[in-house]
Amino acid sequence: MRLHALAMAALLATPVAASAQDSFTCAAAPEPVMSLAYGSRYAEGDASRSELDTTADAEADDALRPIDDFLRDLTETANTVLDEGTDKAAVADCLVGQMAAWARADAMGDLQSPTSNLTIGARIAGFGLVLLQVQDHSRMEAEKAEITGWLQRLMQAQLVFWEEEAPDGARQGNLRAWAALAASTTAALTDDAVMRGWAAWSVSYILCKAEADGSLPQEMSRGKYALKYQLHSIAPMAVSVLLLDRQGIALQGSCSNALARIVGFAVEDLAEGRITAQITGKTQSFFDGTDELEGFHLAWLEAYLLLEPEGASALNQLAETYRPLNFSKLGGNQTLLWQALR
Template sequence: MLTLAYDSRYADQGATRSEIDPAAEAAAEAALAPLDDFIRDLAELANRVYEPGAQKAVIADCVIAQLATWAEAGALETLATETAQLTIGARLAGLGLALRQIVPHATRHEDLSAIQRWLSALAYRQLGFWEQAPGGARQGNLRAWAALGVAAIADLGGDRLLRGWAAWSTDYVLCTAAPDGSLPQEMTRGRLAFHYQMHAVAPLVVASRLLADHGFAPGARCDAALDRVVGFVLDDLTDGATTREITGEEQSYFDGSREISAYNLAWLEAYLTLTTSSDLEVLAAVYRPLASSKLGGDQGLIWRRAAE
């Protein structure tokens, strides 16, 4: 997959972008399927290093062998549409977070170095893109996913410039939060507003967790914005009442068209390493195992182990 090209899946290109065009969605899914399938399989393979008695070096080198093929081909270096550029961040996050799990066990160091150079080049392209991206997008979930992708890639090579940009971008999105924790950009999305608030929370939490290891505290200067943004989701998780009041529309998770799943709340495991809450532990237990390939796979394996 050397070139990635697809357009927006939304029928309305105005302020809300809340109605999906089935044909456009199918085209986007078809374009992304090879990449997303690869990321899912890679995360599942990387997660195997946590299994009792796992042959960690063998698993690590298998992950590296697969990624080295993409790096050698210069995959994803051409993003032929603005939509591809806007949405590649979540895929970079998935690649970086899968690789991050196996780096300590790798023996194919030359291939690993090539992969790091390839991912770093892709990350630096994101820095340039987001400085001229569409205004609304610069403050929303897509910027948050880009920040997470760059943070994960920064960890691989200890790149302080990439890490600084990831911290600034995470902070930038968090600091747009209203006093109640709602994200204004996501609240413009009509019946999909709560969906996109949750979609933003995932990278904001996991990026904050990665960055905390390097002395950053995204959102701290904005009246504990991370906790407020998370709190908004948790408070509205039952019926979406506050989001409905803000948007004037029943939210997709509460009108029968969508269902909240473990995938939507996968970020809880990382968040529980940043805070202590018996209520959140109970909530997480209801949905476990919590997993998302774009967050590196099984979050319990990654973050509960880190907290032990």
């Protein structure tokens, strides 16, 4: 039975017992973000998208912060469903109720700039991956249907955008990969064959663009950020390939084992960035003081190790250095989420 809005608000504000030893308080959902209209983070006229405009970068961060903060909170709570002694139903119902508030408002449905359309995929994926974690524990069937309907609407708009409006360069890179992860996740929730097919096509399109050495041409055009964006492409592709594999579509061998080559290129260059620097002519951001390699850059390793378990000792050793590997846009603690399936 669908809960009345006032009853839902009361539920979200009511402390709920999580276990005999602990208590769980379900907070109200934050105010839904309805519209996004920020521009590119990069300097005007910079075709390589490698020179940040600090003002535009801050404006984009400010616009996305309420969404990203909400996703971070959702994933942290969703991951507790795997903890022993957690009242899984209470946690799941809380999160479903929170996301349903955004679904009911049609949050993120008014994307007023090309850049907001380009970057929303990772956020859609994040919400979907939270629901995948908790849906089997939640009793709120009507609210779950509201969330999947909302994600479906957002993704249908994304399909049109990527096929009709997205810039050619973006179609070949990490932003398309994140939209594909959103589609893979939505398909897993809704069993939508068209969405699943578009996700598989999009991942395959990017995989097949890889050079023989595994470098991705679109990401290699990003100057000193090339290696960083190669990693940023791998994250959604690795998880998408795993999700699609479990939906009956095997892509890990596509285009002469492109995913393995793409991963191999990035991992080999993490020590010095020498190969990427030779391609781009730029010292990479992980080595010039701009960026620091962190666990979230490698969070995809847990999913990838399930796809390529043979001969993965070096990758497992790399993962162990940074575990637990956590990235909210991939659903939170990847080590916790995937370890049971290892």
